[in-house]
Amino acid sequence: MTDDGDRHPDWVDEVARLSRIGVSGDNEARERRDEVAGEKGYEARVRDDGTLVLHPDDWLDEDGVVDMEAFDADEAYEVPLDGGGFDDARRRNEDLLEDFAEDADETEMFNARAFVEFCENHHAVAVEKAREKHVDSFLNDYYVRNVWADEEAEERVEGSLRALLREAGRDDLVQATK
Template sequence: MSELPQDAVEAAERLTKLARQVGDDNEAEAYRTRRAETLADHDYTARVREDDDTLVLYPDEWLEDGTVVLDRIQDTDRAVEVPLSTTGGEGSWEEIEAHNAALVEAVAAEYGERHEKNARAFADFMGNHYLGRVDEATDEQITEFTTEYFPRNAWPDKKQREIVETSLEYLSSVSEADCPSPTSE
């Protein structure tokens, strides 16, 4: 089992993907610096293994002058590997945004403008903060959205605040309608 907390792994993955998506070298470097600082809090270092596009996180004690010393590795389970390429070819911000936008449009068509606004806010949150599809959000991300991001960043009116959870349920239902489970034929 890794010594690196899951939230640090997720932050490192998110920052790595964001660094790849931005067009500005300074902004990309800022994301990589934030990743390094996040991992340094846990005495870990990140490298991207280019041959299979994998983010590798490993303990600093394995390093000497920036190089991994194999004799220092006692337990390989302490390292964490995160594939950076997503399945299905949907990995760039543009592809994720297009997917999320289609689901937001489906909510608008089926459930109306207020639910559309809430769904759009969630799509913005997932795409911009996690580089993720709305239909792959974790329970923790949904909680973060409803308790932190939504009230502070979406500028919802009273009715939107009252129906936000229903809006997310509608978003999930249109997603399931558009993406049937593999067991259904």
């Protein structure tokens, strides 16, 4: 089985995103997740440990039990849904932004809000639980493609992110911003 560290198809990322939203109780997101997986011939479920498991429909017999003769681990995907859910992430991040705003200027707040939005919407994770891969993906992919920043904000994004991470008590991630 492949996990989140391996490359997998874009549809798996979409199923994971919808699963993260669905963990918060959004039934429409769960239904859409099942539709996307079903279109590719896969079943989706979230294990108790918070890991999304995707396996081909044809692994299941008529009773919905995995037929071990059809099982091939290379056909399945496991994706950790490392956040506590969208609502939890939003509450924690709102508190963080409120504290951060006390000493931040407008540009720092713009960049901080962009990172918070990325963490919530794409990973359902609070900044305090972000990982190095989140910081890297934000700076090298998401920010470049999705944040319509002015020149000053672009020049200061790394510094803004370092300040936000320090405010969140994540000094361990500061090096990821360089």
